[in-house]
Amino acid sequence: MPEGERVPEGDPVPEGDPTLVGDPTLAPDDVEVELQDDREPEPEAELDPEVVARRDAALAHVRKFGDPVLKTKARPVEHFDDALRDEVRQMALLMDDALGIGLAATQVGVVHRLLVYRVGSEAPLAALANPAIEWSSKDEEIAEEGCLSLPSVHVDVERPVHVRVRAQDEYGEPITIEASGLEARVIQHEMDHLEGVLMIDRTSRDQRKDAMRILREWQEQQRSG
Numbered sequence: 001m002p003e004g005e006r007v008p009e010g011d012p013v014p015e016g017d018p019t020l021v022g023d024p025t026l027a028p029d030d031v032e033v034e035l036q037d038d039r040e041p042e043p044e045a046e047l048d049p050e051v052v053a054r055r056d057a058a059l060a061h062v063r064k065f066g067d068p069v070l071k072t073k074a075r076p077v078e079h080f081d082d083a084l085r086d087e088v089r090q091m092a093l094l095m096d097d098a099l100g101i102g103l104a105a106t107q108v109g110v111v112h113r114l115l116v117y118r119v120g121s122e123a124p125l126a127a128l129a130n131p132a133i134e135w136s137s138k139d140e141e142i143a144e145e146g147c148l149s150l151p152s153v154h155v156d157v158e159r160p161v162h163v164r165v166r167a168q169d170e171y172g173e174p175i176t177i178e179a180s181g182l183e184a185r186v187i188q189h190e191m192d193h194l195e196g197v198l199m200i201d202r203t204s205r206d207q208r209k210d211a212m213r214i215l216r217e218w219q220e221q222q223r224s225g
C-alpha cells in the first residue's frame with residue numbers, strides 16, 4: 001500500500017513490512033506492564049455543550065477498538081511534502097477537538113509512522129515522523145492512561161520515566177526529543193500505536209479483563225444504535 005493511503009474502515013489490513021522492526025525496548029513481549037495514553041481525564045459535567053459536540057464530532061473520525069488498522073504496524077514516512085504537513089495539521093485539529101493529548105496516524109486510518117502530541121493546552125504542537133527510542137531510563141513509573149480509540153477505558157501502565165527519541169519533523173529534518181513524565185508517556189503510547197500495540201496489550205490481566213468488558217459493552221451499544 002502506498003505511503004499514507006487510507007485504509008477503509010473495518011477492512012482487513014495488509015501485513016506490514018516484516019523488515020520494519022521497531023525498537024526492541026518497546027516490543028510488547030519485553031514489557032510486562034501495559035500502556036495507554038492519549039486522553040486527559042475530563043469531567044464531562046464541566047464541559048461546555050459546544051465543546052462536547054466538537055469532541056464527539058472529532059471522535060467519530062478516530063478508529064476505535066476492533067478496527068484492524070489499530071493492530072497494524074505502520075510504514076516509514078518517506079515523503080515530507082505538503083500532503084504530509086496537511087496531514088499533521090488535520091491530526092492536530094482532530095486531537096485538540098477530541099480533547100486528546102496525542103494521536104497516531106494509524107488512529108485515523110493512515111498506516112505510516114507519524115504522530116502528534118501536545119502536552120498541556122499552552123504547549124506547542126509536536127509532530128514526529130519515523131520516531132525511534134534512542135534511550136529509555138531504567139526508572140519506570142505506573143500511571144493511568146486513556147486512549148481516543150478505546151472509549152471509556154482507563155488502565156494503569158508502567159513505562160520508563162525518561163526517554164530520548166530520534167525522529168524527523170514534518171519537513172524531514174532530524175530532531176531529538178528528550179522527554180520525561182507525561183510527555184515521555186504520551187510519546188511511548190503513540191509509538192506503540194505505530195506498532196499496532198494498544199495499552200490494553202500492556203496492562204495487567206485483571207485490568208485488561210475489565211477493559212474488555214467495557215469495550216464489549218461499548219460495541220454492543222454502537223450496534224444497537
Ligand code: ZN
Pocket residue numbers: 036037038146147148149189193
Ligand atoms: Zn491511544
